[in-house]
Structure formats: C-alpha cells, structure tokens
Amino acid sequence: MLAILEYRAGNQTSVRRALEHLGISCTVTADPAVLGTAEGIIFPGVGAAGQAMEHLRSTGLDAVLRQAIDSGQPLLGICLGCQILLEHSEENNEDTLGIVPGRCLRFADDMRQEDGTPAPVPHMGWNSLHVRRAGRLLAGLDPASEFYFVHSYFVEPAPELVMATTTYGREFCSVYGRDGLWAVQFHLEKSGRPGLRILQNFYEYCREVRHA
Template sequence: MLAILDYKAGNQTSVRRALEHLAIPCAITADAAILESARGIIFPGVGAAGQAMRALRAAGLDAVLRRAVAAGQPLLGICLGCQILLERSEENATPCLGVVPGICRRFEDDLRQEDGSRAPVPHMGWNSLRARASCRLLAGIEPAAEFYFVHSYYAQPDPAFVIATTRYGREFCSLYGRDGLWAAQFHPEKSGRPGLALLRNFYDYCLEARHAQ
C-alpha cells in the first residue's frame, strides 16, 4: 500500500483517484504507524510553505517524514511537497524539512518568455521536462511528454540532485532526488498518461525495494 500524507494541504484526493485508476492500493492518512508501515509515501500539497510547515510540525509529521527518509522508505514529493523537502523557502521565509540541500525560490515578477512576451506568475499549464540525469520514474515516458504545473515558486536543490528541468521564462528544476527519494514540481496525478506512468514507476520501485529488504 502507498500512504498519501494528509496534512490539510490539499490535492490528496486527486492523488488517491489517480492511484485507484491504476489499481494501486492506497490510503490518505496522518497516522504515523500507517505511514511507517506503507511501501512508500506520497507527499503532495498545494498552498503556502509557512502554513504547510506549521501543520506538519503541529501533527508531528515533520519527524515522520525525516524518519522515513533516514530509513530509506520510498518517498515522492509533489508540488508544495517537492518544495518543502528542501532546507528553506522564500515563501514566508520558511525553514523547511531539510532532507535535501537547497532553497525554494519565487519566480521573478518580470519573467519573460523566449519571444519576449510576459510569462505570468503563477506558472499554470503544460510543459515538458528536459532530462539531466537518468531516473527510474521517467522509464517508458516519451521525452516530449508534457506535465501539468501550477506554482509561483520553484525548487533550487543542490545540483547533484537535479534530474530534470523545465523552461518557463527561466530554466528551473522540475524533478529532483535520488533512488527512493524523488520530488516533482509538476502534478503527475493531473498529467494524464505520462503522470500515471510516473506514479506506476514509483509504485513498482516501492514493491522492488520492499522485496529487496
């Protein structure tokens, strides 16, 4: 079973529906025991970094996530979950989980497209990924595939963790991590077939990781 972290930061239901479409067993939960016994954790989120971190700390879920990463339990951060795996966020000047070195930054107000036209913030819409490193999550997904983004801030992890980038006014990191710990700025659960394939790849990795223990 995959555990979808419930910390009152939105879009857990969308993730559950995507997993159910794939016939992947899952549960939305804030129960530490269920989270720790799951094959993997999906850490979604929408909203503001400061509010999200307050909710995580109040429920003790920040410690659960850090323990999961330290124990090698597979984890996938999505959107806000991707951002607050880093050390801090410029949004609300928020200290974050710090499980990956890096900072979450805000898009510039004068962001411009390549043709010189204004690039509105938040960035909302479909964009492709440019692979910078091989990644199990992208196996079988066409290089030109597009994913759905909604965000005003972007992750800037240590370059050693960058897996893929996307261009929207500037080049930014859209997927980062290492085996068993990944973070996507886009929403795979809202990205059609490519997003479903990424979620399936994550679950397959979780099954293999459990069998290898």
C-alpha cells in the same frame, strides 16, 4: 500499499484517484503507524509553505517524514511537497524540512517567454521536461511528454540531485532526487498518461524495495 500524507495541504484526493485508476492500493493518512508500514509515501500538496510547515511541526509529521527517509522508505514529493523537502522557502521566509539540501525561490514578476511575451506568475499550464538523468522515476517517458504546472515558486536543490529541468521565463529544476527519494514540481495527478507513468514507476520501485 502506498500512503498519501494527509497534512491539510490540498490535493490528496486527486492523487488517490490517480493511484486507484492504476489499480494501486493506497490510503490517505496522517497516522504514523500506517505511514510506517506503507510500501512508500507520497507527499503531495498545494498552498503556502508557512501553513504547511506549521501543521507538520504541530502534529509531529515532520519527524515522521525524516524517520521514513532515514529508514530507507521510498518517498515521492509533489508540488508543495517538492518545495518543502528543501531547507528554506522564500514563501513566508520559512525554514522547511531540510531533508534535501537546497532552497525554494519565487519567480521574478518581469519574466519573459522565449518569444519575448510576458511569462505571468504563477506559472500555470503544460510544459515539457529536459531530462538530465532519467533514473527509475522517469523511465519509459516519451521525450515529448508534457506535465501540468501550477506554481509561483521554483526549487533549487543541490546540483547533483537535479534530474530534469523545465523552461518558463527561465530554466528551473522540475524533478530532483535519488533512488528512493524523489520530488516533482508539477502535478502528476493532473498530467494524464505521463503523470500516471511516473506514479507507476514509483510504485514498482516501492514493491521491489519491499520484497528485496
């Protein structure tokens, strides 16, 4: 069973529906006991870094997430979850979870597409990945796959953690991590078959770790 973290930050129901479509048992929860016994944790989210961190700290869920990582429990961050796993976000000038070295920065308002046309912020739409290091999470993806993005901020993790980049006005990290701790900037639950493939890859890894 996968646990989807509930912390008043948006799209948990959409993630649950995507997992159910794959036949994967899951629950949306903020209960530390349930989170602790899950095969893996999905850490999704939409909204602002400051509000999300305030809720995580006030409920103690920040400590629950750190304990999960320290114990080797697999975790997958999505969108806002991807951003606040890092140390600091320019959004609200917020010190974030600090589980992963790096920071979250805002796109410049004057960005341009490769053809010279404006690249509006927020970045909204479908874009491909330039995979640098596929690993378990991105295994089996068609190189032409596109994913759905909605964000005004981009992540800048430690360089050795970058798994894939995307170009929109500039090149930015869109997937980072290591085995058992991954994060994606795009919305897996809204990215059709490629998004479902990544969720399936994550679940299969969780199963292997649980039953090793």
